[in-house]
Amino acid sequence: MTFKAILFSFRLDSDHLIYERVNANYIPLQRLLRLKILRCGRKGDNQDERLGKIPLIPSGIMDKLTAETRSRVMARVKGRDTEPELKVRRLLRSMGMHYRLHAKELPGCPDIVFRKRKKAIFVHGCFWHGHDDGICKRGKRPETRRDFWDKKLNSNIQRDRTNQDALRSLGYGALVIWECDLKDESAVRSRLQAFLTDSEA
Structure with missing residues (x-):
């Protein structure tokens, strides 16, 4: 399954966190999934503002999610028909x-x-x-x-x-x-x- 968002694309392969290259940077899928969740947020939210909350992370730097964000990401993983x-x-x-x-x-x-x-x-x-x-x-x-x-x-x-x-x-x-x-x-x-x-x- 492929998702696209502004300047980058990424794939969700079951529960695996996949990295895709964007302008010499890498974005961990945790961040991309967080983006997808935020884009599905409250009505009336400004999409550009929501996108701006997700920074690009240079290659080699480990992503650190908050407990709340990781919980929301993990809750989206399907249990069947993956x-x-x-x-x-x-x-x-x-x-x-x-x-x-x-x-x-x-x-x-x-x-x-x-x-x-x-x-x-x-x-x-x-x-x-x-x-x-x-x-x-x-x-x-x-x-x-x-x-x-x-x-x-x-x-x-x-x-x-x-x-x-x-x-x-x-x-x-x-x-x-x-x-x-x-x-x-x-x-x-x-x-x-x-x-x-x-x-x-």
Whole structure:
């Protein structure tokens, strides 16, 4: 999904904070999302004044959001039908696969379910689900309110593990596709194919 605002453009890719270059400067997406929120503010607000509240941040300088602004940004992140999820669905459809979505009766409400095959797929945003493979930059935790975020994200990680274990106890195979994995859709397609044809997964 692409948004445009005055002199710059940016993309919202699930919950990842993406940087786009503008006149040799970089604007963290946190700021851009804040801009989008402000633009949807009170009727009668002067748009130019609202735009003026969002300064350009030179490359290399870390953005620091207030707790209130970060809360508003995070509240806008969708829990389902995210862009990574839609990409995985398109891949599966191109493979001729038919599936169900968001099976609430199964542990963890998997994003994609194959009942006859007893397979479940979770498409995880790297930030919210704590992707920490030493390579992924999208899973980096905020420096502000570190205790809060550690508690929140560690709880999410533990919940994911518990749900996947519960699924396996029901005889389901569980596969996690991370948001950053989708940079290489060919590799994801191969993983999906192997997962769906492996009776032991």
